[in-house]
Amino acid sequence: MKKIERAVPPQSPLKGAGSRGNNENNTLPYTGRTPQRAREVLQLVCPAGNLPSLKAAIDNGADVVYTGFNDATNARNFEGLNFTTQKLAEGISYAHKKGKKVYIAINTFPQGNTYHQWYNSVDKAVSLGADALIIANLGILKYARDKYPDVNLHLSVQASASNYESINFYKKYFGIKRVILPRVLTVKEMKALRDNTDVELEVFALGGLCINIEGRCYLSSFVTGASTNTEGACSPSRFVRFINENDHMKITLNNVVLNNLAPGETSPYPTCCKGRYITEKGEYFYSFEEPESLNVMEIIPRLIEAGIDALKIEGRQRTKAYVATVTSALRKAIDMYYKNPSSYRIDDNLMSLANATFEGTKPTLGCYLEK
Template identity: 50%
Template sequence: MSVTLPELVCPAGSLPALKMAVDRGADCVYCGLKDETNARNFSGLNFDTTSLREGIRYAHQHRRKVLLAINTYAQAGQSERWRHAVDQAAEFGVDAVILADMGLLAYAAQTHPHLRLHLSVQGSATNYEAINYCHERFGVVRAVLPRVLTLLQVEQVIRHTPVEIEVFGFGSLCVMVEGRCLLSSYVTGESPNTHGVCSPAKAVRWNQTPKGMQSRLNGMLIDQYADGENAGYPTLCKGRFDVHDEIYYALEEPTSLNVLSVLPDLLRIGVAAIKVEGRQRSPAYVGQVTQILRAALDACADDAGRYSVKPSWAAALNKVAEGQQATLGAYSRPWK
C-alpha cells in the first residue's frame, strides 16, 4: 500500500540554519522575525527583512517552502506590530504563516485571503472540534498538535478533520500543553506566550560557587552543576529542586522526543508533516537532525514493512538530544 510521505519541517533560527536545513533535505523551514511576534525571541537569533528575503529566495530556488511563525499573542495597545508581521509575510511571499492568536487569524483571513494559514502548537488545539472551528472560521489548512497526545488520539483527530495535521518528531519536550505555560511568568513576569522566550536572557545568571556552577532565573536557584557536568539553559520546568530532602528533576527531566521508531505508524495514520524543534539550536544541530530524519523518512517510504531504525541514526540523535537521552513521550503510553 502506497503512503503519502509527510513533509519534513525543520527549524531555522538564522539564515545559515535555514540554508543548512534546505541543503540536508528539509521540505519546509520555519522561522521568525527579530521581535516578540515569535515564540523563540532570543537575542542573536531570527530574521530581519533582509535575511528573510534571502532565506525565502534560497528556499524557493531549491523548491522548498518557508513558514513564518508569528505564534505569540498580540498585546493590548501593541497589536499593530503583530498585524504588520502578517502583512510582511504576505508581501515577502512566504508559503504559510503559523499563527496562534484568534484575532490574528481573523486579520490574516480577512486581509490576505490567499495567504496559507497554519494553526500553531501555541494555539493549544488538542481535539478536532477546535481544529475544525479554526478551519471553518478562518480557513486554517494545517494544525500543529501539542506533544501530549497518544498515537491513537492523533489518529482520531486526523479521521475527523479535513485539516492537515503536523506533529513533532524530534526535539525538546515541554511539561506543559503548549500555549498554556505559566511557569516562566510566575518567576520572571514575562510569559513565553507574549514575550517569546521561556527564560529571558536578562533574567538568567550563572554563578560559580564552592559547591559548583549555579544557574538562576530572576534570582531563583534553578540548578547546580558539579565540575564537568553538562549545564543546560535554565528553565524552571527542567530545574532540580529539593523535595523532602531529595534533589531531583521534580517537574521534568531533560530529554528529547524522538519518533524514529514509530515513523511507520505516523505514515499509516496520515500525518501530513513531521516537525523538528530547535530554532534556538545551532546550524550544525539543524543539519544533523534534518539529514537523519530525511534518510529515515525516505527509507520508511521505500518499504515501511521492513523499516527499522539504524543504530547510527539513534546514536547521532542521542548526541544532540537534551540530556543526551530520548523518549517517545506521549506517543507511547502503556496505560489507557
C-alpha cells in the first residue's frame, strides 16, 4: 500500500519576525497529499505542438508528452502552434489508451488583471484529465493547489529553482511532485540535489538551449517590448527581419541588428543570446554562445546514476518529423542502458541521427560536465 506522507502541521511562518507581518492572512504550508517519489525507471518526456506531433511522440516511445494551450499561458506561444481544448482532449485520449501520460504547461507569468485567464487554463487542464500541470508562477501555483488539492503539480524550468532550499520551499507550500531543473547545474550538482530533496528531478536532454536562465531573461523584452515571461514567446517573429545587403544578410529584431552573416554563414532562429556583437576589444563575436544544441545521449548513465527521474526533450515548436526522430533515438538509448548498463555505448549512427535535427548548430553538453 502506498504510504501517505504528511507535511509538517500548519504553523504561522515567520511568526514574530516581521514588523508588518500580515498576521490574519498568513500563508500556510500545504498539508494535503504529499506525493512520494517512487520512480524506478527513467521517464522520457517529449514535446508536442500539435496532435500529429503528440501521436508521433507516443508512437516512437515517449512515456509522457508535454503540451500547452494555444495562448499566452504557455512558454512556447508561437503562431499556429499548440492545442485547442478539443484537440488536447483528443490527444489525451490517444495517450491514455496507450498507457501514456500528458502534461500541460501553464508556465508563464501574468501581469495586471489578466491572471484569470491563467486560472482558466488550470481549470481546463484539470477537467481534461491532464496527468500533471507544469506551472512557474507563485500565484498560479497557489490557485491550482488551493482549488485542486490532489492534482500533480510540476515546477516549470521557468521558475528557475536550482537548489534544494528553493525546491523544498515549493514542496512545502504547494506540494510539488517534480521540478524541471534549470540548465545551470552540473551532474555533480544534480546528484547533490538528489540527496537533499525527495521531489522528482527532470532535466533537459536534447534540443535548443537557453544559455541564460529561463524565467529571468529580459533580453528579448528589452529589445522588443514584448515580455517573454508573460507572452510566452522569445524573439517573436513579428519583430524579426532578414535584410540582404552587399552579399551579407543582416538579421534584425525590432530594428536592432543581431547578426550580419557573410556568404555561407548560417544562423539558427535569431534570438539576442544567439547574436553577434562588437566587443570592447573590437572583435565581432558570439559573446553569449556559439549556435549550439543540447545532446546528453553520451552521459545518460551518469544522469540515471545521479538519481534523475525524467529526461525532457525540448522543441514544442519543432516539426512532427523532429519529434519522431529524437524521441525514437532517446528511447533506444534509454532502453540500451536498462538492458545492460555496463556495456552502454552510443554508436555514431544514433548520435548523428539526433544531431541531424539541430538545424546546423553544434551538439553540446551545456554545463552538465563543467562550467
